[in-house]
Amino acid sequence: MIFSLHHVIDSLAGMLTGAYPDYPVYDSPNQQGTSFPCFFLFFIPSTIEEHVGNHYFRDLGVDLVFVQQRNLVNGNRKIHEIAEFLDRNLDPFPYTDGSGESVPVPVQDQQWSIEDEELHYQFHIRTRILVEETENLMQEMEENNVGIKEND
Numbered sequence: 001m002i003f004s005l006h007h008v009i010d011s012l013a014g015m016l017t018g019a020y021p022d023y024p025v026y027d028s029p030n031q032q033g034t035s036f037p038c039f040f041l042f043f044i045p046s047t048i049e050e051h052v053g054n055h056y057f058r059d060l061g062v063d064l065v066f067v068q069q070r071n072l073v074n075g076n077r078k079i080h081e082i083a084e085f086l087d088r089n090l091d092p093f094p095y096t097d098g099s100g101e102s103v104p105v106p107v108q109d110q111q112w113s114i115e116d117e118e119l120h121y122q123f124h125i126r127t128r129i130l131v132e133e134t135e136n137l138m139q140e141m142e143e144n145n146v147g148i149k150e151n152d
Helices: 005-019 075-089
Strands: 038-050 055-067 093-096 102-105 108-115 118-130
Touching: 005 038, 005 055, 005 075, 005 093, 055 075, 075 108, 075 118
Parallel strands: none
Antiparallel strands: 038 055, 055 118, 093 102, 108 118
């Protein structure tokens, strides 16, 4: 299975649209044409550490932002509902790389806050990955019919 940032975004977006099908999920800030309410997915500072062999430890920080119209009556109620949904369903979330296979990926350090009437739900995905080396295999073998001359 291939672990990539693009597939992480797609997997999280799939989980969110499964529960909230009318709320679009964006992976970049929209300046125009944003439909509210909606979700934004951002990566926050992340690290990669090299381990033994071709193994790496990847710590991805994610900020999932829920945005709705400003100054709504009972606007915090929807924010709390989304936060509770994420608390219950995010760990683990189903990750897929598009091959049809899905694996549960645990998240850590979940925390959420409300800033400017927006929910910021932040968490980390910590995983070890293996980067396979490509071997340069011999394509063709050349035959060499050279003999050894013996001295008489």
